[in-house]
Amino acid sequence: MNRKLLLHSVVLAGSLCAVGTATAESRISGEMMANACAPCHGTYGHLENEYMPPLAGMPEQDFIEGMKAFREGTRPATIMDRVARAFSDEEIEAMAEFYAQQTDGGDNE
Numbered sequence: 001m002n003r004k005l006l007l008h009s010v011v012l013a014g015s016l017c018a019v020g021t022a023t024a025e026s027r028i029s030g031e032m033m034a035n036a037c038a039p040c041h042g043t044y045g046h047l048e049n050e051y052m053p054p055l056a057g058m059p060e061q062d063f064i065e066g067m068k069a070f071r072e073g074t075r076p077a078t079i080m081d082r083v084a085r086a087f088s089d090e091e092i093e094a095m096a097e098f099y100a101q102q103t104d105g106g107d108n109e
């Protein structure tokens, strides 16, 4: 094997590794975590009644700030303070992105 070819395969192997890591990290998506919220807020965050605020289409920033305030106990809550404590900043951000995209009004609540 000449030197140029060897170098080329090292670079290629390196970039394949990087792809593998990225996939592993994104395995738990905002959508998967949102399943934990479905019984109360609806599968896609569309459930809405006088007790339950809808999450679908919520601006990402409002969602993130709201969840962090619940987690820190600075926002009054009956249940969300306990729910929010289970999630890291990264997880809250992933869910914020998922819910912000649920803007089609869907039938599947």
Ligand code: HEC
Binding pocket: 033, 034, 036, 037, 038, 039, 040, 041, 051, 052, 053, 054, 055, 063, 066, 067, 076, 077, 078, 079, 080, 081, 083, 095
């Ligand atoms: C047991 C029912 C229940 C579950 C499960 C639940 N929520 Fe909630 N959520 C509520 C209630 C009730 C409120 C209103 C605030 C309160 O009383 O705690 C709320 C409020 C919120 C709000 C504020 C909405 C707004 O309009 O400001 C956000 C954001 C939220 N929930 C996100 C989530 C996420 C994300 C999950 C899943 C990780 C989740 N909730 C799981 C019941 C629930």
